[in-house]
Amino acid sequence: MITGYTGTAVRDAEQPLLEAGRGPELMAKAAYGLANAVAWRLRESGGTYGSSIVLLIGPGNNGGDALYAATLLLNRGVRATAVLVADRAHQEALTSFRLAGGRILKLDGRHEECLAVALSADLVIDGILGIGARGGLRGELAGFVERLAEHAPAVIACDLPSGLDADSGAVSGPLLAALETVTFGAIKTGLLLPPGEEFCGELSQIDLGLELGDAELRRLDEHDIVDHWPWPHRVDHKYSRGVLGVVAGSNAYPGAAHLALRGALSAGTGMIRYLGPADPPPEVVRGASTVAANRVQAWLVGPGVVEDEAQQRRCLDALRSGLPVVADAGALSLLPRELGPNIVLTPHAGELATLLSGLGDRTERTDVERQPLRHAKRAVELTGATVLLKGATTIVVGPDGQVYSQSEGTPWLATAGSGDTLAGIIGTLLASGVEPALAAAMAASVHGRAGVLASQGGPIAASDIATAVPRVLGELSCLA
Template sequence: MISAYTGTQIRAAEQPLLAAGMGAVLMQRASYGLANAVVHELRARGRRLYGASVAVLAGKGNNGGDGLFAASFLAARGMRTTAVLTGDAAHPEALAAFERAGGRVHVLTEANAGELAAHVAGADVVLDAILGTGAQGGLRGAAAALVSGLSNELPGLVVACDIPSGVDADTGEAHAPVLSADLTVTFGAAKAGLLADPGADHAGRVQVVPIGIEEHLPWPSLRRLEPADLGRLLPRPGRRSHKYSRGVLGVVAGSEDYPGAAVLACRGALSAGAGMVRYLGPPAVADLVRQSCPEVVCSTGSVADNRVQAWLVGSGMGPGDSEQLQRARDAVESGLPVIADAGALPALPDVLAPQVVLTPHAGELAALLDRLGADYDRSAVEANTLGAVRQAAVLTEATVLLKGPSTLVASPFQDFYSQADGTPWLATAGSGDVLAGIIGALLAQVGSDVGRFRNAGIDPDERWAAIAALGASLHGRAGTAAAEGGPFTAGRIADAVPAVWGRLAG
């Protein structure tokens, strides 16, 4: 499990060590780790170190100090180093070390920002060490002009020191301009803002350098399930399992306009291990489901008439599908775990419960928040995904999963997950229906298996968020497997799930 923290939590964890006079030691560990990461990355790219050029953009604080010390380590490996000092001062010891190692120093002004941008753009490595966890807001003045003058597609390797300057370490909000990195080397532990969009868009690959603060870290503000966690959480049937004991998912999805959504949701559920899938919906849709997935049992009648362990509601449903929407409300009313998607989102009561998992995309989340009186539109959600998903979970008291390149899950108790295991090719019609099916199948199988979560270090009350994160990860990994570097249709995601599951559970 990757644990991520706010900048404030990291700074608090550093305090006991700073009080013990270890500030310089922490900075040496951080900058040495940063330099090593650069060396490793250049080697991985088949680049020579000796003679390669490094430009470090160094702010006035400790982040700039890290960058300057790292550059002095790189100079010792034969690299040519230049520093652009962006503030009215620089970390004195780090600057002295940089100069001793033979680095050239430029002081940034409004007048030379363009010229220095051209110089920096030609470097083999650009180290962004302007702002770190001590920043208030984004780049200003000449530093903003310098970064605006750099294309976001620099030919060299761009490495962010701790966090891309201008990204909020707590929330992932990005104050433009931000120099997008290929690699972010972050100190002590991952910052939450690196795992939530739009911060994650700018961070590139994230590498953590331990600096000795680990024992002082509190409960993480955000987590990411890794393969070992996924393997532990995925259920395996016992010798005496039967289809009912493995978990039955009821699916209330599809409409005459969107019958395919019901098929894709069922295919997602079947691929993710549901012992049985029962479909409830219009006869024409049921016929298509039967033809496409003969394993599905199509039932008629009400939610109460059908015995299941969890419900999936809403995929492919619209505001006019009154009978289906009533079933969706009944499913929520039943107290069973429910995954509610798409058309169900505007039709459910405002206040729900933790075992109800809502799966909006950014536009749907904005509409939900707007309905609940919070002032969000789609772009506001996209600018602060973590804040928006947190607020939605607080207001609805449900578990909320926001789909995106970094899929975020918030529990109403303020536990957060971020999964980014997918591929941009997953942005295809029907992909969300398959995701709903996968999460529905998982809710049906492990929703009542409290011990499974406790053993994996997850508070059983928070298991709904973990199940949603597990589903998002399976979906992302299945999409990556289906892509083979090119496009695919949503049904292929479902087809890829069993093999991905097998590898994880292996």
């Protein structure tokens, strides 16, 4: 499992060590880790000796880390130029950099020269701002970084890409996209959240021995899925594995029901009872026409439910049944005021904006895209439900504050019906008794992996995702 911590949590954890006078030791560890990562990259592109790096140095400790790292690299034969982008820089680090033979330039009014130097280097180290940043890059510096970014230089970010909000992943103003981000003490939540995560490249973490509390955010890996997936036991039967009720499809949209049902079947449900006008596949049992008359452990409601009163009534009945429910697509506009934590809402950014606006928080889709975690948390606050916000990175927020961020997918998953398949997988997990936020996060992970497996780099249709899910689970089960 990958865990993410806020900048504040990292600062709090560092505080006792700083008070004990161990600040320089922490910075030395950070610099050593960064220097190794840079040396590794330089070796990949031809060797460290005689290669050149340019450091963009801001006013704080982030610049200090980069300068100390460069000092170590100067001693290994790397040529290094520091471009000071602020009116001050970490003095001790600057002195040791200078003494080791580093060249120093000031950005102040010399953009052309600094740009040319940066573009001639093998690597650029972004040591402008770290967790002390407030907002994006400003003024002259923003203009310089914007111009540099247009040339897409090879960048390693020190702690985080400068201008990215360490907590939310929000991006305001220009940012240098990194090949790699070498982060210190703990992975900051903003490095695991859109939109900032797209700028981080590969993530590596340098351990500083900090005593951290509970993580703010989790990203499940394959071992977590193996540990928590409801693998069937030898003596299980279809009822003990969980029965899922599905209210999906309408006369106008029968296809969504098929994809949701295929998603649920692909994840290994014990049994499905289907309510709606579509012709279900042979593995699916037709349920009684009312929700109350069906014995199930969980409901999946909403895919393809449009302008169909009978289906809408069933969705509402399921949402009020007290059972775990995954509410997708059409069901998101039918929600009763009071929802419990065992209701999983699965909006994409546009649907979340509509949902929040309907609850009195006027929100545009672009607001959600700029700060997805914040808006997903707000929806949890307003509804009491568990929220899964779909996207290239899918965010899950549970009512107890647990946050998951899963990013296994491929852009080929952005195809009509893909979300119906995901809802089906969540439904199966809920029916098996998996706790809602964990069920949503595991489903997002498996859905993403299935997309990658089905795609092999090429296009896929939504039904291909369901076809690939059993193979993904088969491969994962081998890790158990």
